[in-house]
Amino acid sequence: xxxxxxRVPVREQDPKVRATNFDEVCYGYNAEEAALEASRCLNCPRxxxxxxxxxxxxxxxxxxxxxxGDLAGAAATIHNDSSLPSVCGRVxxxxxxxxxxxxxxxxxEPVAIGKLERFVGDWAIENADKLEQPSIRPxxxxxxVVGSGPAGLACASDxxxxxxxxxxxxxxxxxxxxxxxxIPEFRLPKDRIVAKEVEAVKRLGVEIEPDVIIxxxxxxxxxxxHEGFDAVFVGSGAGLxxxxxxxxxxxxxxxxxxxFLTRANLMKAYDERYDTPIYAGxxxxxxxxxxxxxxxxxxxxxxxxDSVIVYRRSEAELPARVEEVHHAKQEGIDFxxxxxxxxxxxxxxxxVNGIKCVRMELGEPDESGRRSPVKVEGSDFNIDxxxxxxxxxxxxxxxxxxxxxxxxxxxKGCIVADEEGRTSREGVFAGGDAxxxxxxxxxxxxxxxxAAKAIDxxxxxKA
Amino acid sequence: MFKxxxxxxxxxxxxxxxxxxxxxxxxAQPGQFIIVRTDEEGERIPLTVCDYDREAGTVTIVTQAIGxxxxxxCEMNEGDSFVDFAGPLxxxxxxxxxxxxxLKKKKILFVAGGVGTAPVYPQVKWLHExxxxxxxxxxxxxxxxxxxxxxxxxxxxxxLCTDDGSxxxxxxxxxxxxxxxxxxxxxxxxxxxxxxxxxxxxxxxTKKYGIPTMVSLNALMVDGTGMCGACRVTVGGETKFTxxxxxxxxxxxxxFDEAMRRQNMYREHKKxxxxxxxxxxxx
Numbered sequence: 001x002x003x004x005x006x007r008v009p010v011r012e013q014d015p016k017v018r019a020t021n022f023d024e025v026c027y028g029y030n031a032e033e034a035a036l037e038a039s040r041c042l043n044c045p046r047x048x049x050x051x052x053x054x055x056x057x058x059x060x061x062x063x064x065x066x067x068x069g070d071l072a073g074a075a076a077t078i079h080n081d082s083s084l085p086s087v088c089g090r091v092x093x094x095x096x097x098x099x100x101x102x103x104x105x106x107x108x109e110p111v112a113i114g115k116l117e118r119f120v121g122d123w124a125i126e127n128a129d130k131l132e133q134p135s136i137r138p139x140x141x142x143x144x145v146v147g148s149g150p151a152g153l154a155c156a157s158d159x160x161x162x163x164x165x166x167x168x169x170x171x172x173x174x175x176x177x178x179x180x181x182x183i184p185e186f187r188l189p190k191d192r193i194v195a196k197e198v199e200a201v202k203r204l205g206v207e208i209e210p211d212v213i214i215x216x217x218x219x220x221x222x223x224x225x226h227e228g229f230d231a232v233f234v235g236s237g238a239g240l241x242x243x244x245x246x247x248x249x250x251x252x253x254x255x256x257x258x259x260f261l262t263r264a265n266l267m268k269a270y271d272e273r274y275d276t277p278i279y280a281g282x283x284x285x286x287x288x289x290x291x292x293x294x295x296x297x298x299x300x301x302x303x304x305x306d307s308v309i310v311y312r313r314s315e316a317e318l319p320a321r322v323e324e325v326h327h328a329k330q331e332g333i334d335f336x337x338x339x340x341x342x343x344x345x346x347x348x349x350x351x352v353n354g355i356k357c358v359r360m361e362l363g364e365p366d367e368s369g370r371r372s373p374v375k376v377e378g379s380d381f382n383i384d385x386x387x388x389x390x391x392x393x394x395x396x397x398x399x400x401x402x403x404x405x406x407x408x409x410x411x412k413g414c415i416v417a418d419e420e421g422r423t424s425r426e427g428v429f430a431g432g433d434a435x436x437x438x439x440x441x442x443x444x445x446x447x448x449x450x451a452a453k454a455i456d457x458x459x460x461x462k463a
Numbered sequence: 464m465f466k467x468x469x470x471x472x473x474x475x476x477x478x479x480x481x482x483x484x485x486x487x488x489x490x491a492q493p494g495q496f497i498i499v500r501t502d503e504e505g506e507r508i509p510l511t512v513c514d515y516d517r518e519a520g521t522v523t524i525v526t527q528a529i530g531x532x533x534x535x536x537c538e539m540n541e542g543d544s545f546v547d548f549a550g551p552l553x554x555x556x557x558x559x560x561x562x563x564x565x566l567k568k569k570k571i572l573f574v575a576g577g578v579g580t581a582p583v584y585p586q587v588k589w590l591h592e593x594x595x596x597x598x599x600x601x602x603x604x605x606x607x608x609x610x611x612x613x614x615x616x617x618x619x620x621x622x623l624c625t626d627d628g629s630x631x632x633x634x635x636x637x638x639x640x641x642x643x644x645x646x647x648x649x650x651x652x653x654x655x656x657x658x659x660x661x662x663x664x665x666x667x668x669t670k671k672y673g674i675p676t677m678v679s680l681n682a683l684m685v686d687g688t689g690m691c692g693a694c695r696v697t698v699g700g701e702t703k704f705t706x707x708x709x710x711x712x713x714x715x716x717x718x719f720d721e722a723m724r725r726q727n728m729y730r731e732h733k734k735x736x737x738x739x740x741x742x743x744x745x746x
Contacts, residue, residue, distance in 0.1 A: 171688050173500060173507070173547040181690070211549035213688060216495075217486050239690035243702065250695060250702065250721055252728045259691035267506065267685065275506045275531050276685070277729045350724040397689050399707065 007109035008037040015330035019301050022185045022270055025327055026090070029112075034119040038066035040104065041111045048101040049113060054446030055154070057081045059098055059113055062120060075124035075131055078117065082445065083157040083201050084150065086125060086193045087179060089118025092442045093321045125196040128203075136205060139163035141459050144229040146214045146400065149177020150441040151235030151432025153201050154448030155455075159233075160204040162456050167229075169212040174266060177237055178433075178441070181266040182258070184295050186302070187324075190265070215399035220407070224427055230462075231427045231455045234415060235448055238394040238433035244287070248344030249390070253281065253352035257288070257296040257391035264299050280305040281386025285355050287341055288391030289313065292438075294324040296389045297333050307333050308383065312340040312360050312373045338362070338373065342380070344388050354384045394438045404428070412437060421451030422458075429455055465499075465548035468521055470541045473610040476528040477578055478537045479513070484548045485520030493585040494556030494679065494711055497522060498687040500547040501535040508532045509684045511582035511656075511710070512551060522548070525581035525610070552687045553710045556586055556654070557677060563593065571597040572643075572650040572674070573619070574636050574665045576657025580611045582679060583656050584618070591618035598622065598648065600639050602661070606630035636661060637668045650674050655714055659723045666714035676714035680705050683726060696722050 011027040012018075018025050029037060041063040049059045058077050065074035078085045094100070094114035102110030124131060143159050145152045148170040156166045174180045176194045188194060202208065214220060214236070223229045241256030243249050260278070263269040267276035284300035286293050289311035301307040309328070311318060314337050318325055329335065338360040345354045359379035362371035401409045408416040408424035414437055421429040431447030433439055469481045487497060496511045514523035528537040539545075558566065571590065575583040580601050590597050599619040603609045606629040615621050623631030624639040632639045636657075644650070653676040655665045662678045669676040682694035682705040694705035699716035703709065 171549070172686060173549070181686075211547050212486065213549060213552065216551055217490055217549070239686075239688070241690070241692045243692070250697060250725065252724060256692040259685055259693045262685050262691050268504075274504045275535075279729070350721075397707075399689065 005036065005040050007040070007112055008033050010112070010115050015327075015332070018186065019298075019331040020304075022302055024189050025186050028122060029115055029119045034066055034116055035069070037112050038063045038116055041067075042103060044103055048103065049098040049111075052097045052101045054097070054442045055081045055449055057117070063111070063113075063116060066116060066120065071120060071123045072127070072130055072132075074120045078120055079124070079131075081449075083153060083204075084197050084441075084445065085117045085121030086197055087121070087150070087188060088442055088445070089114050089116075089121050090188050090193070091183060091440075093440060095322050097442070121197070122193075124200075125193070128200065133203065134161055136161060137163050138165065141165065141230045142167070142228060143455060143459075144169065144223045144227070144232045145235060146220070146232065147171075147177055147235040147237055147432075147434075148175040148198070148208055148210075149179065149235060149237050149432065149444065151237070151434070151444035151448035151451075152177065152233065153198065154445035155233045155235060155431065155452045156206045156448075157201050157204055158449050158452035159455060160201075160206045162452070164456075164459075166206045168206060168208040169214050169218075170208060170210045171213040172266065173210050175208050175210060177235075181262045182292065182295070184261065184265055184299050186298070187295065213399070215403040220400065220404040220425075220428060230459055231429065233421070233448070233451050233455060234400055234423075234428065234430040234434055235432045235444065236397060236400055236434045237444075238396045238438040240395045240397050240413075241390070242392045242394060243390050244341065244392060246341060246343050248346055248352070251344055251346040251352050252350050253279065253346075253387045254344060255387065255389045257286070257292045257389050258394065260296050260389050261292070261299065264303075270299075270303060278303065279387065282306065283385040284308070284387040284389060285310055285383055285385045286389045286391055287311075288393075289318040289320060290391060290393070291320045291324055292393075293391035294320045294328050296391050298328055298331060300387070300389070301331055301333060305387065308336055308385070309333060310336045310339045310341060310355070310357060310383075312338065313370065314338055314362060317370050336383075340373065340375070341388075345382075352386055352388055354382050355388055356380065356382050394433075396434045396437065400434070419450065420454035421447060422454055427458070429458075464544035464546060466544045467539060467541055470539070473525065474608045476537065477525060477608075477610055478528075479523060479525045479581065480536075480539070481516075481521040481523050482545065482548055483520055484522050487548060487550050488515045488517050488520045488522050491515040491522055491551040492555035492559060493589045494559070495551035495553045496687070496710055497524065497548060497550030498552065498684070499524070499536065499545045501532065501539065502546055505535060505546070506532045507547070507685060507687060508536065509552070509681070509687050509706070511679065511681070512585060513581040514585050514588070522550075523581075525578060527578040549687070553706060554708075556711055558586065558590070558652070558654075566590075566593055566595055569595065569652050570650050571595065572640070572648075572653045573597055573599040574602070574640065574653065574655040574657070575599060576602045576636060576661040577608075578610070579657030579661075579679070580609075580615070583654070584611050584614055586654060587615060587619040596620060598643070598650070600624065600636050600643075602626075602636035602639070602657070635664075637664050640665065640668050644672055653677070653714075654679075654711075659719060659726060662714065663719035663723075666717070666719075670715045677711045678714035678717060679710045680712060680717070680722060681710070681726075682722065683728060696725070
């Protein structure tokens with residue numbers, strides 16, 4: 001029986017070695033491994049995995065193509081619903097989405113859907129010439145997309161396939177949003193993977209202009225009134241870092257995770273050939289428990305620092321992907337759970353020299369359903385360190401809100417949009433972190449796709 | 464790519480470039496800044512807008528060669544191109560928010576020091592175009608390193624001072640400020656742009672006379688769009704981001720000591736120490 005085959009393990013770089021380099025941790029499946037793993041799929045008539053995928057990829061469909069040895073067919077199946085399989089195969093929280101509901105997971109290990117998706121995506125990058133381009137009939141309408149992150153790329157791809165002339169405006173000098181500034185090279189290679197999947201989006205006819213800050217270089221109103229766009233999708237993400245508001249946060253050596261990761265990822269500060277500096281010192285404390293915290297702490301480790309995670313709840317509540325926590329532990333990251341910082345201390349020159357913390361215990365569940373941490377009296381202690389990185393989440397950048405007439409935002413600064421991405425302003429749609437606050441790549445892609453559908457309906461209705 | 468259409472050296476290590484960037488030129492306002500990158504390995508460097516020509520599509524920047532990246536910028540020549548030239552960023556100067564009648568009544572003093580003189584120019588020029596003549600104090604260590612004096616004379620009333628007395632008032636900008644005020648000059652708004660230490664003391668002087676004061680901070684930045692927080696500064700006890708909340712802030716509320724300390728964050732941890740650029744433009 002097919003389902004008696006155990007889940008095919010994936011090859012990874014040795015933890016001791018990889019903790020000193022920025023090369024990718026996971027090697028992924030080769031063709032034989034992928035074929036064997038694909039053969040485990042039961043091809044359920046009513047697949048639960050597809051329902052749990054925010055972009056509803058036909059998972060049994062593409063896996064069947066792998067079993068049949070038709071990788072071009074597998075790629076085409078995924079591309080119908082996602083333009084970023086190599087990205088998503090690497091960064092999606094599969095355990096709580098597709099793989100979390102896999103029938104095989106009830107008694108054993110679920111099908112490694114993420115690793116198979118990655119295999120197909122990588123094959124498609126290597127074999128771009130063997131893929132058939134969808135036939136696109138231009139409809140003469142133009143849509144502007146603000147931001148080239150996952151939401152913008154997904155929205156632009158769907159609109160381009162539907163015949164729209166799409167132009168993406170990116171504020172930074174590189175395309176990909178959080179895929180290039182946020183997620184590290186060792187988890188998501190930039191030139192080999194991100195740039196290639198962006199190329200595939202461009203092959204659909206999407207134009208991308210970097211160095212344009214919508215809200216400053218041009219406004220959303222300019223795009224609609226003067227630049228001849230019929231609709232605008234705002235996928236500007238949640239870029240504004242939060243701090244705790246504790247004493248010492250402006251000492252030298254305190255970073256937001258955004259800054260630390262942007263220096264490392266976007267500016268390649270870890271590479272001697274690049275000019276941008278980065279400082280990790282001898283010991284780094286990262287405050288937070290999400291994927292961004294894991295990325296920051298593992299980056300610090302690779303820069304040669306002893307690296308510690310400080311998180312106020314227990315390990316069970318860590319919001320990071322299970323795989324990231326597992327990898328971080330293998331690499332020798334020290335996890336200080338149920339610990340909350342109260343102040344950062346500095347030396348006479350204003351440089352960080354430690355972080356004061358208290359131990360916590362879990363009390364009653366809060367509105368998020370997680371048990372809220374409560375301070376243990378008298379448990380104060382100090383961790384000596386040179387650098388503190390705050391990975392506490394991010395909020396949307398207020399630039400679009402403050403420069404766009406009639407665009408409603410909520411108390412948290414998020415753009416108000418309905419399920420389909422319609423905002424309070426006619427012709428302006430939004431999705432991804434700009435609407436939800438910081439979430440995942442795949443949820444942003446899902447929102448981008450829904451908005452593309454709504455934009456299509458809106459512009460067809462207008463014609 | 465963004466082409467340098469002209470370059471001239473203002474002092475041996477300060478150069479001015481006009482860069483072809485039509486979209487930035489179309490929307491730039493006095494007080495804002497741009498981010499440049501010289502090459503693929505380069506840093507993102509924030510520079511204040513020193514002038515713009517909407518018709519020609521050019522933006523003027525002035526750079527002092529002091530570190531790796533500013534040296535790289537100054538080594539570039541007419542015909543070379545920046546790989547990136549993004550902006551305008553930050554908020555335009557507060558003066559632009561005032562209604563015309565109110566602006567006309569204002570007695571405005573600008574205090575400029577060193578490489579900070581060039582970014583003062585678009586503000587004084589803009590006021591001149593609105594029919595407001597401002598006083599401008601320009602300070603330098605010695606007369607050979609004055610910049611933008613002729614340009615400034617065309618749009619405002621210029622007062623010079625040098626630390627060594629080689630031209631104009633003998634002393635620092637604070638001394639000249641005291642002198643002008645002592646002679647009966649009255650000001651109800653002051654804008655100070657220059658080295659952090661000079662802004663600190665000049666702002667202390669205006670505080671003494673109760674003159675509302677704005678300073679333009681040149682904090683360290685990475686993205687310049689509000690994403691990294693490297694440029695955070697304490698203003699009136701609150702943490703602000705220079706890139707999106709500034710770059711101009713109330714000079715009486717800025718924690719200059721913290722700002723100066725943060726500005727030096729990488730001085731001890733930089734990658735290599737470059738040779739300082741020496742201008743070869745003028746032979």
